[in-house]
Amino acid sequence: MIKIINLLGTPSREKFSLFVPIGIFLFSLGLIDVTLNSLFDVNITSFFPRGLNYFTPLIFGFLGLYYLRIEFSGNKMLDKLNININSNWFNSILTLLIIFVLIQNIPPLLNWLIIDANFVGTTKKDCSDSGACWIFIKIWFPRLMYGLYPNAELWRINTSFIMLITLVVALFYIPIKLKKYLIIFLIFVFPFIMFNLIHGGNFGLVWVETTAWGGLSLTFIISVFALLLCFPIGMFLALGRRSSAPVTRYASIGFIEFWRGVPLITVLFMASVMFPMFLPDGVYMDKLFRVIIAITLFEAAYMAEVIRGGLQALPRGQYDAAKSLGMGYWRLHLLVILPQALKLVIPGIANTFLALVKDTPLILVVGLLELVGMIDMAKTNPDWLGFATEGYVFAGILFWIICFNMSRYSQRLEEKYKTDR
Amino acid sequence: MSKNIIQMEKVSKWFGDFQALKDIDLEVAQKQKIVVCGPSGSGKSTLIRCINRLEEHQKGKIVVDGIELSENTKNIEQVRAEVGMVFQQFNLFPHLSILDNCALAPIWVKKMPKREAEEMALGQLEKVQILDQAKKFPGQLSGGQQQRAAIARALCMKPKIMLFDEPTSALDPEMIKEVLDAMVNLAKAGMTMIVVTHEMGFAKEVADSIIFMDEGMIVERAPTKEFFANPKNDRTKLFLSQIL
Numbered sequence: 204m205i206k207i208i209n210l211l212g213t214p215s216r217e218k219f220s221l222f223v224p225i226g227i228f229l230f231s232l233g234l235i236d237v238t239l240n241s242l243f244d245v246n247i248t249s250f251f252p253r254g255l256n257y258f259t260p261l262i263f264g265f266l267g268l269y270y271l272r273i274e275f276s277g278n279k280m281l282d283k284l285n286i287n288i289n290s291n292w293f294n295s296i297l298t299l300l301i302i303f304v305l306i307q308n309i310p311p312l313l314n315w316l317i318i319d320a321n322f323v324g325t326t327k328k329d330c331s332d333s334g335a336c337w338i339f340i341k342i343w344f345p346r347l348m349y350g351l352y353p354n355a356e357l358w359r360i361n362t363s364f365i366m367l368i369t370l371v372v373a374l375f376y377i378p379i380k381l382k383k384y385l386i387i388f389l390i391f392v393f394p395f396i397m398f399n400l401i402h403g404g405n406f407g408l409v410w411v412e413t414t415a416w417g418g419l420s421l422t423f424i425i426s427v428f429a430l431l432l433c434f435p436i437g438m439f440l441a442l443g444r445r446s447s448a449p450v451t452r453y454a455s456i457g458f459i460e461f462w463r464g465v466p467l468i469t470v471l472f473m474a475s476v477m478f479p480m481f482l483p484d485g486v487y488m489d490k491l492f493r494v495i496i497a498i499t500l501f502e503a504a505y506m507a508e509v510i511r512g513g514l515q516a517l518p519r520g521q522y523d524a525a526k527s528l529g530m531g532y533w534r535l536h537l538l539v540i541l542p543q544a545l546k547l548v549i550p551g552i553a554n555t556f557l558a559l560v561k562d563t564p565l566i567l568v569v570g571l572l573e574l575v576g577m578i579d580m581a582k583t584n585p586d587w588l589g590f591a592t593e594g595y596v597f598a599g600i601l602f603w604i605i606c607f608n609m610s611r612y613s614q615r616l617e618e619k620y621k622t623d624r
Numbered sequence: 625m626s627k628n629i630i631q632m633e634k635v636s637k638w639f640g641d642f643q644a645l646k647d648i649d650l651e652v653a654q655k656q657k658i659v660v661c662g663p664s665g666s667g668k669s670t671l672i673r674c675i676n677r678l679e680e681h682q683k684g685k686i687v688v689d690g691i692e693l694s695e696n697t698k699n700i701e702q703v704r705a706e707v708g709m710v711f712q713q714f715n716l717f718p719h720l721s722i723l724d725n726c727a728l729a730p731i732w733v734k735k736m737p738k739r740e741a742e743e744m745a746l747g748q749l750e751k752v753q754i755l756d757q758a759k760k761f762p763g764q765l766s767g768g769q770q771q772r773a774a775i776a777r778a779l780c781m782k783p784k785i786m787l788f789d790e791p792t793s794a795l796d797p798e799m800i801k802e803v804l805d806a807m808v809n810l811a812k813a814g815m816t817m818i819v820v821t822h823e824m825g826f827a828k829e830v831a832d833s834i835i836f837m838d839e840g841m842i843v844e845r846a847p848t849k850e851f852f853a854n855p856k857n858d859r860t861k862l863f864l865s866q867i868l
Contacts, residue, residue, distance in 0.1 A: 518713070622718060
């Protein structure tokens with residue numbers, strides 16, 4: 204095999220001008236072959252016997268990359284390519300396969316998503332079959348964002364989220380002295396303002412039942428409250444699990460292991476169906492509250508273990524030093540240990556937060572309809588049957604955007620608090 | 625009340641089955657400088673860590689500046705605020721700047737106003753000659769600078785006693801002197817000091833008396849000159865012959 208390939212001799216720097224054109228030619232031939240084959244149904248190598256002609260693009264590409272694999276060719280770009288994606292025959296085949304798969308799949312995907320897709324119109328009839336029907340999303344958009352929240356009151360949701368975003372952005376730009384107060388306000392005061400604004404029932408605001416809440420705004424509401432609550436609870440559990448007092452320690456271990464051992468879906472069912480049975484007569488707790496509390500406790504258990512990992516990574520010397528300066532348990536942990544431990548586990552915390560956001564669609568099982576739930580509802584609407592794919596792709600894209608931004612934010616925090624060098 | 629600032633009576637300490645300290649008796653008077661030496665594993669570090677109760681002793685009695693160390697957390701914190709400690713591994717807080725490292729405890733433990741605490745911290749940093757590093761983080765400093773920062777941090781609590789646990793053992797040779805100089809200056813200023821070290825040059829220069837420990841016991845305690853001139857115990861002689 205190698206002998207046949209080597210008809211022209213081993214690729215070398217001396218014969219650069221011979222090998223590079225041949226290599227590029229063969230490689231392009233392979234790419235063209237695949238493109239024609241998969242996108243236009245034309246087979247330029249049909250004169251080869253069946254079976255062989257199936258592999259022709261791979262063979263052309265393989266030979267092309269072989270001739271291009273010139274060590275220290277003197278051409279910077281070529282050297283870089285060779286080192287990274289064409290260092291030996293195995294890697295060159297992997298490279299080819301990946302390129303082929305992309306050629307086969309990306310154009311049809313773009314076709315469906317954008318080129319052939321339908322954007323204009325108001326009913327199902329305006330949609331062609333060949334592309335995605337984004338009209339479905341367009342028509343249902345307000346419902347996907349706000350659920351069954353009354354149209355006249357939508358400004359309340361908008362206002363509260365605009366306020367939230369403004370405050371969070373402001374956090375980056377205001378002087379450090381005021382930052383402390385803003386954070387305290389954000390954590391301890393703002394959630395109640397936001398909740399009251401959306402829930403209404405006082406200050407002249409119409410009361411809106413929580414069962415009418417839904418769509419992406421419900422995803423956010425649940426996520427924000429659960430995130431804010433699960434963090435401190437997780438922190439206390441982590442400290443509790445490392446406490447030297449047996450009662451505290453075993454209570455924490457028991458709590459953590461209980462919640463970690465139960466599937467979230469079970470927890471949600473319990474919160475929605477079983478929990479009210481244990482409440483005394485006349486006491487009523489809103490279903491949304493119960494669900495938020497359930498998710499919070501569930502994620503707090505995970506958060507606790509993530510934070511405990513950070514606590515364990517700190518050397519004993521840090522405890523010694525803090526103690527030797529006269530700090531008691533709380534000062535030692537709040538001023539010295541936790542800031543360092545939390546910094547260490549930012550990636551783990553981000554992980555837990557992302558998981559939490561992506562777990563929210565599960566509340567579907569207890570009848571609360573956030574984004575994915577609303578899509579489920581929309582796709583079963585008699586006027587709009589058959590657009591499940593568009594709906595889930597849309598939800599996927601939105602979730603991806605949210606999670607990607609959270610992940611970027613956590614990376615920024617990591618960068619910001621990096622003080623080891 | 626005795627005039628001794630530290631009083632240890634029959635102090636014993638076990639790690640599991642291993643007895644780290646055996647019936648230690650020790651008195652330290654105010655402004656005394658004591659160097660503790662001995663082979664590794666002899667209980668030197670454990671001894672001084674018992675003084676601010678980073679280790680709990682299981683038998684005997686330790687009284688520091690009139691306060692007996694017991695289960696009482698209030699007492700312990702009070703003692704710790706009066707006893708500064710410098711560690712082999714510096715143990716600066718890596719998430720805080722040098723200045724914040726120094727000002728942290730005065731602000732939060734002594735409730736000193738922030739500005740006052742920072743001014744004092746800068747003063748202490750100037751004394752150990754790293755004023756220009758105040759805004760940097762510990763990871764950006766050399767070992768010698770970190771250890772001097774650690775000394776400044778301990779001094780910011782205005783301690784009556786300073787404990788040094790092998791302060792130069794983790795340093796590159798060329799940085800040992802700058803740390804020892806800082807300690808000598810501190811000694812000259814009249815601080816009560818207990819220093820665990822192998823730096824015999826330092827011991828000769830500042831120590832009032834030297835304690836030699838082996839296997840959890842104080843084998844010999846003698847005024848510095850006498851200790852080096854004619855050690856009485858065989859183990860002391862052997863140790864000195866090995867390190868001098």
